[in-house]
Amino acid sequence: MSKPKVAFFDFACCEGCQLQVANIGEPLLDVLDIVQIVEFREVMSEKWNGDFDVAFVEGSITDEHAVERIKKIRERSKILVALGSCATIGGVNGMKNSFDLEEVGKYVYGESYKFFPTLHTKAVHQVVPVDYFINGCPIYQPEFLTVLKCILQGIPYYVPEYPVCVECKLNENVCMYDRGVTCMGPVTKAGCNSWCINNGNICYGCRGLTINPNTEGLKEVLKNYKIPEDFLIKKIEMYNKCKEFDKS
Amino acid sequence: MKTEHYRILEKSKITDFLDKLNTISKVAAPVYKGFNNYAFQTIKSAEEVSLKYIPTVIPPKKYFLPTNESLLEFSLGNELKVEPTVEYENLILFGVHTCDIAGIRCLNMVLSDKPKDTAYLIRKKHITIIGLECNDYCDEFASCAFVGAHLPTTGYDLMFTELEDYFIVHIHSSKGSDIIEKTGLFKPAQTISMEELKALREKKSAIFNNEIPTERRYLPDLFDRSFNASIWKELEQKCLSCGNCTAVCPTCYCFDIKENVDLSLKVGERYRVWFSCQLDPFAKVAGGIDFRRERSARQRHRFYRKFRYHIDRYGMVFCTGCGRCSRTCMAGIKLKEVLTSLIRESEAKIWRKWL
Structure with a gap:
């Protein structure tokens, strides 16, 4: 049996959650024993054109390009995982939603804001279905490993509902x-x-x-x-x- | 009180005693954590220990029933292999207050009931309990006199009581007497010390007064009348369901069982973690049904577990009066106030019947 193909993608975020994965230390070697990472911009240059068994998505969805791109990733992935606060709950990017979008555009891009159309920030599951959630800003490394093992065992992961x-x-x-x-x-x-x-x-x-x-x-x-x-x-x-x- | 069961330790020798204990085995004792918080921690030297302390954040229950405890190990090769595990080590607990000893006695009762909790019973054998009597209330949250946990009765190996110039120590087990011998710092007690101890206990009986306006023996009746009391609805508004009250309770023993595999996905363990009736997922079952959804029902359940159900089953009140639940509650739910409110409401009902 070949190893499951795993990819990492990022949208509006600081890429810190992917850094947490890359920086996970010794367990990373064991992770690489059981999965094949086919695309992960932060740590490798290779790209993958086929389908994924598991796609980890960091970042929130903030413009039309992102909507199109996440839909395509969803189509190509058997399992989609929202990685980190931006992806799971919108995160700090959501603060944009407290303001008028035009005002926000002007603040960032000045008069040329019209060339950078923007949308209200959304978490990934608010745009496409998500199978697993790994919360946190950044993610907590032990929880990442727990969720990964749940995915590979084909069992659900329940995010604790208590405080x-x-x-x-x-x-x-x-x-x-x-x-x-x-x-x-x-x-x-x-x-x-x-x-x-x-x-x-x-x-x-x-x-x-x-x-x-x-x-x-x-x-x-x-x-x-x-x-x-x-x-x-x-x-x-x-x-x-x-x-x-x-x-x- | 037989004089030969008592020993004397000079106050100046308490640090020597603690340092000697540390050479016998691992020692856990109350340590100051700042902001009027204390915790039982393993100590390296006597200096770390706080002899005067209010109940620790978590009771010493954590050594008897670890917050995260491995139950069995398994490997899924060609055939399934399962090996039960027991986590234990020799440990001396120093400075345990009588309320916390009462808590451990409650746990002993439940966990030696069928089905016996073997891991707990093995671990218990490896723990030595050295008590420290309170001569005064720790703070206004305690209700130890109500449940009778303000005096040492049983459940310890040694009990230290601080008198004017020295500690008088009650030897209550052979484990305790071994420690007396090994440390070699104790003198036999004389009649005069026994009299001083008696005088202290008399002084205590003036300080410690029943904190709740009823008696223990009326609890079953009180709770039988209180299932629909109005206080539960009030708690529905107040309680944040953070589970702090149950986490810090010396007599709560509910747990959840989980499994964890390593990254080979072939080897793993089954373990248990503390769980709480106050939390949302606790009473949730397949199909998403939750049979204790309201916070009021969860809080009521907590009180009935302390003051009603276990009286029928074990003849014991499962509250030690330590006051931790009231001390830790951000929403200000206070055990003494809840009980008082139940008593007032139930009294009013009885009077109405008579009039």
């Missing part, structure tokens, strides 16, 4: 709210083993909101901690602005 606090508590970190700092852990999907907080940073909420957040309850908590509501809304919008397209 980062669950993992953070088991790591016995001092709660950021005890330190007097606002942390997004209570409303952010887990799966990263509270990576940032373990290293003394707050959670920025890069993995997206939990599925069933108690928004009213959270407002009460914010009041108790004297955190203005709009401060938190801004923090949520940093990564979650594309969520509104999920409803339609």
Whole structure:
């Protein structure tokens, strides 16, 4: 049996998630034992014209060219994986959706903005069907390996639906709210083993909101901690602005 | 209280004692983490240990029931090979408060019930518990007097009680007496020390008063009347379902079982991780049905697991009064307040019946 053909593609993103894959260290050798990487612009020059067994897509969809390109990649891939926040939830690119598109175009390209038509930012699954999601900005390397193994075993991967606090508590970190700092852990999907907080940073909420957040309850908590509501809304919008397209 | 079961340790010798313990085996003790947070951690020297501490973020349960524990290893070659695994090591837990000892006793009860949790029972044998009695409340969240966990009863190998000038140490097992011998720092207790210990316990009975306006024996009745109490609906609005209350509880033992294969996809392990009834996926079953969808139902379940169901099954209250759930809850759900609210509502109902 030949090894599954795997490719990596990027759209609007910083390519940092692909860098996380390239920088995964020793496990990369074992990964290369079980898959054949046929296209991965960040680490190799070769291209592939055929079909893929698995395509990892980093980045969000922000213009017509991207829409066409992701549709073609979807057609050529048996399994499509959204890699990183930009691909899974729109990520920081989603902040564009808070502004008028023309205004945004002018801000970036000046008067020649008309030559660079743009669209509202979308996550990959808002344009084409996605089979697996690897959240995070950047992705958490151990989770990438877990998802890869699930794909190769043909079983689903469930992104934890509970908040980062669950993992953070088991790591016995001092709660950021005890330190007097606002942390997004209570409303952010887990799966990263509270990576940032373990290293003394707050959670920025890069993995997206939990599925069933108690928004009213959270407002009460914010009041108790004297955190203005709009401060938190801004923090949520940093990564979650594309969520509104999920409803339609 | 038999004097021959007690020993004396000079306060100045406690660091020597801890350093000697460290030569016997691995030692875990409370360590300060900043911002009034403490954690049980393996220590390298006595200096790291905090003798005065409020309950740690996670109870010492984590040594008995690891947060992530391998259960079996398998390999999928031409034939399936499965090998059960038990993770254990010799460990001395120093400075365990009586509330946390009560928690371990609850776990012992459940995990030695059928089907026996063999890995747990093996691990337990390798752990020595050295208790440290609290002479005063840690903070306002504790309700240890209500459940009777403020005094040492049983469940430890040695129990340290701090008196004015020295520690008086109760030897409660042969493991404990071995440590006394090996460290060689203890003096026999005299009648005067026994009297001082008695005086301390009397002083404690004035400090520790039942924190809840009812008695333990009325709990079954109270909870039988409270399934539809209004407080559960209030908790629906408050609770964020972060699962902190269950993660820090010394008597919660629910787990999820997962499997992990290595990158050869042929060798792997089955392991268990702590899980919580407060989390969304906990009661979700095939077909996407969730039989405890409302946060109110999940919180109610938590309270019934502490104060009702286990009384029938084991004759024990599964709350140790450590106060961790109240201390950690961002939404400010406080165990003492919830119980008080249940009592008030149920009293009102009873009065209405009479009038």
